[in-house]
Amino acid sequence: MAAVPALLGALLQGDFGISIWVFPTPVGDVLLEALPYTLGLMIPSVLLSWFAGNWIGALSARRKILDNTVLPVGYLLTAMPYMWIAVILAWAFGAQAGWFPLSGGYSLDIQPGWNADFVLDALHHWVLPFLSLFLVALGGWAIGMRNMIIYELESDYSAYLSALGAPQRLIRRYAFRNAVLPQVTGLALQLGVLVAGALVTEIVFAYPGLGSLILAAIQNQDFFLLQGAFLFIVIGVLIANFLIDIVYVVVDPRTRTGMAGGTS
Amino acid sequence: MTTLPDPAPVAAEQPAAKPGSESLHYAVRNPKLLIGLSLVLVLLATGLLGPLLLDGGNPNEYVGPQAAAPDGTYWMGTTTFGQDVYAQFVHGLRATFLVGAVGGAIAAVIAMLVGFLAGYRGGIVDEVLNMLTNVVLVIPALAVLLIINAYLGVRSVAVQGLFIGLTSWPWAARAIRAQTFSLRTREFVDLARLSGSGTWRIVFREIAPNMSSYLFMMFILLFGGSILIASSLDFIGLGPTEGVSLGLMLQSAQQWSALQLGLWWWFIPPGAGITAIVGALYVANVGLDEVFNPKLRES
Numbered sequence: 001m002a003a004v005p006a007l008l009g010a011l012l013q014g015d016f017g018i019s020i021w022v023f024p025t026p027v028g029d030v031l032l033e034a035l036p037y038t039l040g041l042m043i044p045s046v047l048l049s050w051f052a053g054n055w056i057g058a059l060s061a062r063r064k065i066l067d068n069t070v071l072p073v074g075y076l077l078t079a080m081p082y083m084w085i086a087v088i089l090a091w092a093f094g095a096q097a098g099w100f101p102l103s104g105g106y107s108l109d110i111q112p113g114w115n116a117d118f119v120l121d122a123l124h125h126w127v128l129p130f131l132s133l134f135l136v137a138l139g140g141w142a143i144g145m146r147n148m149i150i151y152e153l154e155s156d157y158s159a160y161l162s163a164l165g166a167p168q169r170l171i172r173r174y175a176f177r178n179a180v181l182p183q184v185t186g187l188a189l190q191l192g193v194l195v196a197g198a199l200v201t202e203i204v205f206a207y208p209g210l211g212s213l214i215l216a217a218i219q220n221q222d223f224f225l226l227q228g229a230f231l232f233i234v235i236g237v238l239i240a241n242f243l244i245d246i247v248y249v250v251v252d253p254r255t256r257t258g259m260a261g262g263t264s
Numbered sequence: 265m266t267t268l269p270d271p272a273p274v275a276a277e278q279p280a281a282k283p284g285s286e287s288l289h290y291a292v293r294n295p296k297l298l299i300g301l302s303l304v305l306v307l308l309a310t311g312l313l314g315p316l317l318l319d320g321g322n323p324n325e326y327v328g329p330q331a332a333a334p335d336g337t338y339w340m341g342t343t344t345f346g347q348d349v350y351a352q353f354v355h356g357l358r359a360t361f362l363v364g365a366v367g368g369a370i371a372a373v374i375a376m377l378v379g380f381l382a383g384y385r386g387g388i389v390d391e392v393l394n395m396l397t398n399v400v401l402v403i404p405a406l407a408v409l410l411i412i413n414a415y416l417g418v419r420s421v422a423v424q425g426l427f428i429g430l431t432s433w434p435w436a437a438r439a440i441r442a443q444t445f446s447l448r449t450r451e452f453v454d455l456a457r458l459s460g461s462g463t464w465r466i467v468f469r470e471i472a473p474n475m476s477s478y479l480f481m482m483f484i485l486l487f488g489g490s491i492l493i494a495s496s497l498d499f500i501g502l503g504p505t506e507g508v509s510l511g512l513m514l515q516s517a518q519q520w521s522a523l524q525l526g527l528w529w530w531f532i533p534p535g536a537g538i539t540a541i542v543g544a545l546y547v548a549n550v551g552l553d554e555v556f557n558p559k560l561r562e563s
Contacts, residue, residue, distance in 0.1 A: 075546050080539045081492055081499075081514070087517075090523055094523075095524065196406035199500070200499050215501065219501065226411065230410065237403070
């Protein structure tokens, strides 16, 4: 137990120990090299699926034909294991059609760097992992938004607005603004699941991010690397939660009144 | 005097029996619930009976030709080693249902204990339990499970379910707490408190029955969630060290590059099985929601 303060001190200075898998390299360096790939995959897929899912869900609520397609597709997508849809996409668009590469973050004959060749090549490798993360998350957001809009359209203010003769579009706009709030909270709640999805998707595509590192760490019994990756993920999720809290204060004026000491 | 009390029990019974039969009336007429439930039951029956019909050998044994496409003998083809994919699939269904049941049940029990206690007692108990819930909520469950499973030497399906249950309860606890909050100030709860009932008696006699449909649907979602988390863990290589599960099948298909070799019958069935179980559970859940909540019923 005497070693704990020393360990924590080293940790605060960014010293995660030395990796066993890539032996003399410090764990911090290995993780920092993989981090851009994971973030580059996660941030666009999480944000875009959130916006697109909310949009589709809001459109389909209380519209018979659209609803009858969006709901089953949404449930199918959200029930799929992340790695399975990744494997299916890789098989269909990679192995069969040959449009996209099957694995890796960039072609092996290209040196990573900030030039057009590398960026285009990396984008080409990025499409399929992005698409599989995007699709699975999309279904969940669309269903959540649809249910919230139906709930809001049944509330008193919607009934009052339509009694006043307000156009349906206006009522839907008000309903949307209210329904977005639980979706923002939902984003914070879902972060852990989204991270898990990104990790297994990376493994399917051998994408050089944290997920592939974790797999390598497990296979090589590299516990320092595993602990480092764990800390990176936890800190990342905490930061994201903090950012979402700030966003929530911006989009929901009631929380601002509460903080200023007033009553909402 | 002996004849008078007779009609009373009948009159009292009728309104008590009505809600149940009304739910049943709508349940058997709800296509979502029927389709979802029957799909789950078919898969459950396949998982329970399938292995018995297959002469009970080890599903990981090398029995057939290598990398054969599906045919009459091997319904789902064979792997590159000659393992029967169908035998693995039916055994894997068992493990998948087991991990869902264990993980879902443990998470539901913890969520109910924490949610009811925090919601009903309020005050300092609520503060402490709410803080605990929030802490567990923000820590990504998979990351914790990675560390736990990596340090455990021998892993079984039940242990996997146990740890999944221990990490996946927070959102459910939050939901139960919010529901309990709205129920605890009702008159019938006050009455029970006045008549001297203890906390747990009030919770289980007065509060829980009023949200039983909600609790049941929560369990369904926890069940499906456990299956998905378990399949992710299996896929990373932290699944059960013995036996077979749908996630482990996906992992070995990935590890031995079924994708590159074009052995689609190796990686399609396990994922389709997981998707079917979880999707059918979700659809059944929507159906149940419509049965219990008259507002959502389609007129």
